[in-house]
Amino acid sequence: MARPPAAAIDLGSTSVHLLVAQPAGSELVSILDESTFLGLGAAVDGPGSLGVEGRAILTATVAGYVDRARALGADNPIVMGTEPLRRLVDATRIVGEVSAACATPLHVLEHEEEGLLTLIGLTAGRAVHSDLVVVDIGGGSSEIVEIGPNRLANAAGVAVGTGRLTRSIVDHDPPTADEIGRLVSAAGAAFSWEPSRRPREVVAVGGTASNVLKLLRRSQGRADIETLDRAALDAVRAVIARSPAELLAAQYLMREARIRLLAAGAAIIEVVLDRTGADRIRVADTGIREGAIIAADRAGSAWRERLEELAHGWLG
CATH class of the missing domain: 3.30.420.150 (Exopolyphosphatase. Domain 2)
Incomplete structure (x- = not known):
């Protein structure tokens, strides 16, 4: 029996990126791979915050991607924030607003977590x-x-x-x-x-x-x-x-x-x-989105706590 699709969305310095994929054995089969350029990094290096309008645009973008993922059968998309969410002054507000609008948590990743997810995405x-x-x-x-x-x-x-x-x-x-x-x-x-x-x-x-x-x-x-x-x-x-x-x-x-x-x-x-x-x-052509989907497929809701273990692999 085919496993249901899964999805990961990451909020990066250049773009917000959605991946919906079907786990198939140790591989992922891409269903939808799409990004929107928002340039959050420019806000980090400029005013230091997104402000009301910027947060609204970001929230609407992420919520739209969450809706698309769920429409494709990925009921629990993983939403992750990277470098801009570690540095923006209004990051706490962004996390709250995005999490509420999407009815799913926005995980702000540490550098080390990003790296480990990258490795998992590569090695599967x-x-x-x-x-x-x-x-x-x-x-x-x-x-x-x-x-x-x-x-x-x-x-x-x-x-x-x-x-x-x-x-x-x-x-x-x-x-x-x-x-x-x-x-x-x-x-x-x-x-x-x-x-x-x-x-x-x-x-x-x-x-x-x-x-x-x-x-x-x-x-x-x-x-x-x-x-x-x-x-x-x-x-x-x-x-x-x-x-x-x-x-x-x-x-x-x-x-x-x-x-x-x-x-x-x-x-x-x-x-x-x-x-x-x-x-x-x-x-x-892999990254943290593939890593997050693979990690969650393996470890469920405990994927963040088990990243160091998962990074060393479970297949021969």
Whole structure:
């Protein structure tokens, strides 16, 4: 008998994102994957709060996604807040208003919880058999998890993301060569993390890495590329520097708002390559939403309390 669909919604610095998926064995089959760009990170770095109007827009967006998830059979969608909900002055009001409107709790995740969910989303419960680093580059922060055989998962967050980096440095469209260079320097200075040992593999998950890879594939006419190395990052930056974001978005069928963040995304990926000593990063199209659905499917309502256990896998 087929299991019912499940859903997860995350409120990030760049967008609010809904995933509805059908658990099928150890895998998830996507039913609906949709996002709305709200730019909560700009409010964090600007006025510091969303205010009445901003909270109303956010609440309506999340409530609409909850309704869509329930209409598809996901009765108990998981709603999660990430970096902006950890920093906005009116975060407590946001949590109360969203929870009331959706009749479900809004969970504000810690950096470590985000990282562990990212890992679970990638491994889907499979045990890790070699040293691995997983990085999720967000708009306001980046989450990193380091794990290996017989090693506890070590999750951390760093306060550098594509939105924050772009807002602090980029004033031109397209970005200038000087701005692209400064993005790399600033990302390196802010990325306060070092691995305990050189990993065998580095995997980047989430929207930033997926969209850097998407631009590379579409600009080169190759759908078979699965990794990013320094030459690939240089190629992406050359495309970004060639034309305004609006034209690139139309040419490559991508969102303009996302294009504007990709120079910063490439900069952070380059820093991760430098810190880990890796030649390339594999890109996986998973993230905390997949992780939350898998964790809740395994642990029920105790999914947050059991994240460290679940991160080490339950499948061979």
